[in-house]
Amino acid sequence: MTSRTSAATSRAPGTGDHPAERAPLSHERVLRCALALADAQGIGALTMRSLAQELGVKPMSLYHHVANKEAILDGIVDLVFAEIELPSPGGDWRTEIRRRAGSAREVLHRHPWAVALMESRSSPGPASLRHHDTMLGTLRAAGFSVEMTGHAYALLDAFVYGHAIQEAGLPFTGTDDAAEITSAIAAQFAGGDYPHMVEFATERVLKPGYDFGDEFEFGLGVVLDALERLLPDGGA
Amino acid sequence: MTSRTSAATSRAPGTGDHPAERAPLSHERVLRCALALADAQGIGALTMRSLAQELGVKPMSLYHHVANKEAILDGIVDLVFAEIELPSPGGDWRTEIRRRAGSAREVLHRHPWAVALMESRSSPGPASLRHHDTMLGTLRAAGFSVEMTGHAYALLDAFVYGHAIQEAGLPFTGTDDAAEITSAIAAQFAGGDYPHMVEFATERVLKPGYDFGDEFEFGLGVVLDALERLLPDGGA
DNA sequence: ACCTGAACACCGTTCAAGT
DNA sequence: ACCTGAACACCGTTCAAGT
Numbered sequence: 001m002t003s004r005t006s007a008a009t010s011r012a013p014g015t016g017d018h019p020a021e022r023a024p025l026s027h028e029r030v031l032r033c034a035l036a037l038a039d040a041q042g043i044g045a046l047t048m049r050s051l052a053q054e055l056g057v058k059p060m061s062l063y064h065h066v067a068n069k070e071a072i073l074d075g076i077v078d079l080v081f082a083e084i085e086l087p088s089p090g091g092d093w094r095t096e097i098r099r100r101a102g103s104a105r106e107v108l109h110r111h112p113w114a115v116a117l118m119e120s121r122s123s124p125g126p127a128s129l130r131h132h133d134t135m136l137g138t139l140r141a142a143g144f145s146v147e148m149t150g151h152a153y154a155l156l157d158a159f160v161y162g163h164a165i166q167e168a169g170l171p172f173t174g175t176d177d178a179a180e181i182t183s184a185i186a187a188q189f190a191g192g193d194y195p196h197m198v199e200f201a202t203e204r205v206l207k208p209g210y211d212f213g214d215e216f217e218f219g220l221g222v223v224l225d226a227l228e229r230l231l232p233d234g235g236a
Numbered sequence: 237m238t239s240r241t242s243a244a245t246s247r248a249p250g251t252g253d254h255p256a257e258r259a260p261l262s263h264e265r266v267l268r269c270a271l272a273l274a275d276a277q278g279i280g281a282l283t284m285r286s287l288a289q290e291l292g293v294k295p296m297s298l299y300h301h302v303a304n305k306e307a308i309l310d311g312i313v314d315l316v317f318a319e320i321e322l323p324s325p326g327g328d329w330r331t332e333i334r335r336r337a338g339s340a341r342e343v344l345h346r347h348p349w350a351v352a353l354m355e356s357r358s359s360p361g362p363a364s365l366r367h368h369d370t371m372l373g374t375l376r377a378a379g380f381s382v383e384m385t386g387h388a389y390a391l392l393d394a395f396v397y398g399h400a401i402q403e404a405g406l407p408f409t410g411t412d413d414a415a416e417i418t419s420a421i422a423a424q425f426a427g428g429d430y431p432h433m434v435e436f437a438t439e440r441v442l443k444p445g446y447d448f449g450d451e452f453e454f455g456l457g458v459v460l461d462a463l464e465r466l467l468p469d470g471g472a
Numbered sequence: 473a474c475c476t477g478a479a480c481a482c483c484g485t486t487c488a489a490g491t
Numbered sequence: 492a493c494c495t496g497a498a499c500a501c502c503g504t505t506c507a508a509g510t
Binding site for chain 3: 284285296299304
């Protein structure tokens with residue numbers, strides 16, 4: 001798509017700082033850089049000024065390629081949607097829906113700021129629309145009625161988004177520092193007002209092998225089983 | 237609790253603008269006003285300066301009652317948690333968990349900015365801790381093992397939060413303007429790239445009686461049925 | 473066509489001063 | 492103890508100017 005990128009880089013004089021790249025701006029380059037910045041520094045660090053600096057340009061130049069910051073936020077949310085694997089309406093619906101759910105979880109884990117942002121976006125981009133249409137198509141092809149497709153999709157994505165928001169809110173990532181943080185919390189509340197939290201911390205979270213991520217597989221299984229029962233031949 | 241409020245109001249000289257109240261500041265008064273401002277104008281309109289003005293005070297005065305803006309955000313999230321009805325560990329677990337889930341949904345609907353904020357908060361307040369402890373206690377009292385309690389709570393709240401984030405993202409509230417917006421969208425995409433979205437819009441959303449809120453009862457029923465099967469006597 | 477300097481109306485927060 | 496004026500280092504965005 002952006003075939004001029006590498007050629008244009010050569011005329012950057014190497015201005016010292018880390019914006020080594022100096023390709024000409026474009027809508028896509030602005031959005032790609034905004035996405036990378038949000039991932040690296042957090043969504044709060046994504047400002048028109050920091051983005052411009054990262055691109056080796058002055059803030060006002062951005063406005064020639066995007067309408068405003070809102071458009072940038074809409075754009076990177078759509079880039080996130082584009083990373084989620086689409087289900088294939090031809091395949092086994094359970095396999096396809098499971099694969100897509102797992103992919104959505106991975107993507108939202110890579111971009112933890114995205115799930116909170118989705119709530120406030122009201123103009124979905126092309127990747128979001130394609131995604132929703134393919135999901136609806138896959139469920140319809142699986143044999144769900146229009147009404148049941150609505151139930152199924154709402155339940156599935158409530159679970160996927162809800163799990164993502166819980167994971168994003170955890171004070172730790174991975175199993176290592178989980179133990180450290182959890183035992184600190186448990187010690188703080190020991191013998192106090194929150195006996196069930198202490199029990200859960202010591203007898204579950206601190207036991208070897210605990211991983212909140214496992215709740216995803218568990219919950220997804222529950223949801224898929226329930227969906228299967230909604231099919232016309234669900235009992236069989 | 238705040239017995240001085242009405243007495244202190246009388247010595248306000250009525251400074252003309254709508255900050256008619258002029259009670260002395262307090263931690264609670266600052267947080268209550270912040271919550272009201274976020275509800276009325278959106279979380280983006282909640283600034284130290286707008287909050288101060290609403291309280292009839294200068295921005296810097298706020299720092300005598302809260303550490304900084306982060307502490308305000310932590311505080312109002314905890315106020316939101318405090319509004320959610322607690323389950324009673326003594327009652328029928330299904331009734332109690334259902335009532336609490338419905339209350340959570342109502343509360344998050346009243347404060348649609350809250351669900352996105354929860355993700356980024358890492359220091360839970362007393363109401364949040366009380367809430368989590370009571371939920372864990374209710375599930376344990378119902379007969380769930382420690383491990384199953386973790387599964388059950390994770391699934392339940394993934395669904396509750398996920399549904400809330402979907403509702404908050406809808407471009408309409410209520411059934412009235414839903415029809416208008418949906419038919420505009422459907423017309424825009426008619427005969428285009430998104431046939432399943434058009435089908436769902438015309439044959440489901442535009443039919444009389446459609447209400448996305450109904451998906452909550454549907455999904456909650458699915459989740460509660462699944463939890464019942466996790467109990468030791470779940471098959472019976 | 474694309475970029476930019478200067479400016480505007482905002483932010484959160486600190487610090488030294490007032491009562 | 493509680494409040495505040497002035498200031499600092501930031502925001503997003505507009506506008507008129509440069510090439």
